[in-house]
Amino acid sequence: xxxxxxxxxxxxxxxxxxxxxxxxxxxxxxxxxxxxxxxxxxxxxxxxxxxxxxxxxxxxxxxxxxxxxxxxxxxxxxxxxxxxxxxxxxxxxxxxxxxxxxxxxxxxxxxxxxxxxxxxxxxxxxxxxxxxxxxxxxxxxxxxxxxxxxxxxxxxxxxxxxxxxxxxxxxxxxxxxxxxxxxxxxxxxxxxxxxxxxxxxxxxxxxxxxxxxxxxxxxxxxxxxxxxxxxxxxxxxxxxxxxxxxxxxxxxxxxxxxxxxxxxxxxxxxxxxxxxxxxxxxxxxxxxxxxxxxxxxxxxxxxxxxxxxxxxxxxxxx
Amino acid sequence: xxxxxxxxxxxxxxxxxxxxxxxxxxxxxxxxxxxxxxxxxxxxxxxxxxxxxxxxxxxxxxxxxxxxxxxxxxxxxxxxxxxxxxxxxxxxxxxxxxxxxxxxxxxxxxxxxxxxxxxxxxxxxxxxxxxxxxxxxxxxxxxxxxxxxxxxxxxxxxxxxxxxxxxxxxxxxxxxxxxxxxxxxxxxxxxxxxxxxxxxxxxxxxxxxxxxxxxxxxxxxxxxxxxxxxxxxxxxxxxxxxxxxxxxxxxxxxxxxxxxxxxxxxxxxxxxxxxxxxxxxxxxxxxxxx
Numbered sequence: 001x002x003x004x005x006x007x008x009x010x011x012x013x014x015x016x017x018x019x020x021x022x023x024x025x026x027x028x029x030x031x032x033x034x035x036x037x038x039x040x041x042x043x044x045x046x047x048x049x050x051x052x053x054x055x056x057x058x059x060x061x062x063x064x065x066x067x068x069x070x071x072x073x074x075x076x077x078x079x080x081x082x083x084x085x086x087x088x089x090x091x092x093x094x095x096x097x098x099x100x101x102x103x104x105x106x107x108x109x110x111x112x113x114x115x116x117x118x119x120x121x122x123x124x125x126x127x128x129x130x131x132x133x134x135x136x137x138x139x140x141x142x143x144x145x146x147x148x149x150x151x152x153x154x155x156x157x158x159x160x161x162x163x164x165x166x167x168x169x170x171x172x173x174x175x176x177x178x179x180x181x182x183x184x185x186x187x188x189x190x191x192x193x194x195x196x197x198x199x200x201x202x203x204x205x206x207x208x209x210x211x212x213x214x215x216x217x218x219x220x221x222x223x224x225x226x227x228x229x230x231x232x233x234x235x236x237x238x239x240x241x242x243x244x245x246x247x248x249x250x251x252x253x254x255x256x257x258x259x260x261x262x263x264x265x266x267x268x269x270x271x272x273x274x275x276x277x278x279x280x281x282x283x284x285x286x287x288x289x290x291x292x293x294x295x296x297x298x299x300x301x302x303x304x305x306x307x308x309x310x311x312x313x314x315x316x317x318x
Numbered sequence: 319x320x321x322x323x324x325x326x327x328x329x330x331x332x333x334x335x336x337x338x339x340x341x342x343x344x345x346x347x348x349x350x351x352x353x354x355x356x357x358x359x360x361x362x363x364x365x366x367x368x369x370x371x372x373x374x375x376x377x378x379x380x381x382x383x384x385x386x387x388x389x390x391x392x393x394x395x396x397x398x399x400x401x402x403x404x405x406x407x408x409x410x411x412x413x414x415x416x417x418x419x420x421x422x423x424x425x426x427x428x429x430x431x432x433x434x435x436x437x438x439x440x441x442x443x444x445x446x447x448x449x450x451x452x453x454x455x456x457x458x459x460x461x462x463x464x465x466x467x468x469x470x471x472x473x474x475x476x477x478x479x480x481x482x483x484x485x486x487x488x489x490x491x492x493x494x495x496x497x498x499x500x501x502x503x504x505x506x507x508x509x510x511x512x513x514x515x516x517x518x519x520x521x522x523x524x525x526x527x528x529x530x531x532x533x534x535x536x537x538x539x540x541x542x543x544x545x546x547x548x549x550x551x552x553x554x555x556x557x558x559x560x561x562x563x564x565x566x567x568x569x570x571x572x573x574x575x576x577x578x579x580x581x582x583x584x585x586x587x588x589x590x591x592x593x594x595x596x597x598x599x600x601x602x603x604x605x606x607x608x
Contacts, residue, residue: 018446026462141587143538145545146579149565153576157569252451256542260565270454271546274461286458290450 004305012298019290020072024065027279028057037277038081068283077284082276087284091266095288097167098265101184101258102250108189109196109246114232114239116193117200122227124205132197140194145256148187152260155183165262184261188253192246199242203235237307244300248293255289344595350588354581357401358408365398369555378571388573391563396573399555400581406467406556407585410549411536413471415529418478423525425479426486430494431513441487444480452477456539460548470549474539478532485528489521527600531593537585557582 028034034057035048043051052058056067071078077087120132156164162183170177207213208231216226254267266285273282357364366386373393381388387396425444429437447455459473493499493516502512543549544558552559557578564574 015446015449019449022446022450023458026458029462137590138583138587141534141583141590143541143579143582143586145542146561146575146582149561149568149575149579152565153568153572157572248451252453255453255457256546259546270457274457274548277461282458282461286454289454293451294449 001305005302008298008301012294015294016291017069019294020069020287021065023283023287023290024068025061027283028061028064034081034279037279072284072287078280080281081278082281087280090269090281091284091288094264094266094269095292097263098251098254098258098267098289099292100170101181101188101254101263101265102247104181104185105188105192105250106243106247108185109192109250110243112190112193113196113200114236117197118204118227118232118235120197120201121204121208122223124208129201133201136194136197136201139190140198142191144187144191144253145260147191148183148257148260151183151187165260167263180261180263184257184263187257187260188250192250192253196239196243196246200235200239203238204231207231207235237304240300240304240307244297247296247300251289251293251296341595341599343591343598347588347591347593347595350584351592354404354585354588355408358405361402361405365395365401367395367398369394369399369402370553371395378567378574380571381573387577388571390560390571390574391567396560396577399560400557400577403550403555403557403560403578403581404585406544406550406554407537407540407582410467410471410474410540411533411589414474414536414540415478415532417472417475418482418532419525419529421475422479422482422484423486426483426488427490427513427517427521429483430487430490431509431517437487440483444483447476448480448484452535453539453542456543457546457548460543465548465551467550467554470540470543473543474536477539478536481532482525482528485524486521489524490517493517493520523600527593527596530589530596534586534589534593537582537589541582557585 034055035051036043039047039051049058056064059067068078075088075092077091079086080090116132116136120129123129152164155162163180166180168176168180208227213226213231216230217223221230254265255270256267257263258265258267259271266288269281269285270289272278273280273285371394373389375393376385376389377391377393379385379389379393385395385397387400390396390399422444425440429440455477456470456473459476460469463469463472499512499516502516507516540549541556541558541561544556545562547559547562550556550559552563560578561575561582564571564578568575
């Protein structure tokens with residue numbers, strides 16, 4: 001187990017470094033683009049040259065990258081081209097908003113996917129299975145940003161039970177905070193539950209047809225106990241791995257949802273970076289989202305290994 | 319005689335039920351995709367009005383006999399705009415999937431066929447691209463490339479490359495284990511000839527099936543980019559930018575937010591079902607598991 005943790009950590013660091021390199025090169029690949037973005041397209045060649053010298057953009061790309069990386073490791077992501085404020089503290093203040101949204105959405109997705117997937121599997125090829133499968137197929141095709149719009153129309157504008165958008169910190173007003181997060185989390189969570197539900201159903205069908213389940217039932221174990229205690233536990237391990245990938249999707253999806261619901265998270269910062277062509281902001285926020293997704297994948301991988309020790313042995317044999 | 323007839327009838331009904339179960343996804347998906355693709359091709363013919371004609375006197379009209387899906391904030395016919403927007407979605411999806419298919423196919427085949435360091439370098443890079451959330455990568459690429467339909471096609475296409483490359487590599491490695499490849503090497507066939515005459519025809523089916531499934535995601539990504547103002551630019555209609563504009567008028571004209579979303583749902587659902595249906599037909603193992 002410790003070896004697995006060490007291996008995964010050893011792989012995590014180079015992956016983060018490589019993603020940071022790809023993002024840095026992508027953003028800086030067009031010469032002069034950062035200066036033009038900051039000064040406007042009408043900027044003179046002299047102004048561009050002065051700006052590039054001030055920002056250190058006239059140095060070779062690898063020198064710029066190493067300089068940026070060295071500072072980023074210490075939490076210094078530079079200053080915004082627009083408001084000249086440091087990007088690091090801005091990120092730190094926005095990260096909890098995004099994490100709260102992603103975690104709530106993930107919980108909603110799982111709360112729908114696990115019981116419905118298990119139920120569909122237990123009633124495999126019966127009417128209930130068909131109904132749940134059609135529900136998952138249609139839900140999987142719904143764009144989250146459209147669902148968000150429809151939810152606002154129904155819950156905020158028509159029934160008027162929830163606020164259409166905005167943000168209040170949890171510490172300041174917990175009830176208001178939760179009410180503001182319900183619709184954004186539902187928009188992401190409902191769509192995300194579709195894939196998880198299909199995975200859960202498929203895995204449960206596989207587990208329920210295995211010998212040890214038949215043996216347990218033959219020995220007189222109650223079906224409920226067999227499903228929820230024996231089958232579900234095994235199905236959840238595969239489910240968890242897919243769940244990590246889905247968490248990555250959720251975290252990517254927050255960019256649009258935060259914009260719709262006016263949530264001041266990292267996703268909104270990515271958009272601010274793009275709209276203002278503020279490259280330090282864009283680079284730092286995009287890297288933060290990517291690193292959180294990679295970290296979530298790594299943690300889930302380790303949790304799955306703890307739950308299913310066969311994975312550890314399989315990996316050590318490989 | 320009547321017993322035989324009844325048996326034949328029951329057999330026919332049973333066989334039809336099996337066929338229906340087997341092909342229902344393909345059929346439903348095909349119909350929905352047909353609707354979207356035909357709308358895109360014949361948009362100029364079937365649209366009741368021009369999607370660009372402004373008439374502020376009839377702005378924000380609810381659905382009525384003259385304008386079946388109502389009018390927008392400039393008095394433009396929403397139905398005509400939704401139909402023309404299908405063209406953008408299909409065009410972007412087709413080009414993006416082709417970019418992903420060709421790029422990923424070439425990389426995957428090269429990695430699978432040559433193996434060793436070529437495989438290692440190419441696939442590590444693909445894994446790296448895979449580690450970014452797709453929509454985030456698309457947004458960053460659009461920020462760098464600039465906002466236009468062509469750049470949206472390129473950005474979405476780049477996102478698809480890693481997925482196609484993994485599939486092409488695995489399929490190539492499967493084919494390489496076959497005896498006829500060994501025979502081809504033995505008779506002195508060149509690498510290019512083996513790749514084009516022996517390997518490519520044998521891996522094209524899974525790639526094609528994956529391409530159909532990728533279409534749905536491409537439609538969704540294009541709509542997301544246009545929604546954020548990074549794809550199709552107004553007044554050119556796109557489901558994404560129509561929805562983005564429409565949500566500003568949700569309290570007065572809810573159809574502006576609902577209609578483009580329904581169109582997106584039909585497009586994405588259609589391509590999803592078609593992809594699933596093709597997979598069921600071409601891969602019997604998956605069909606049995608479902």
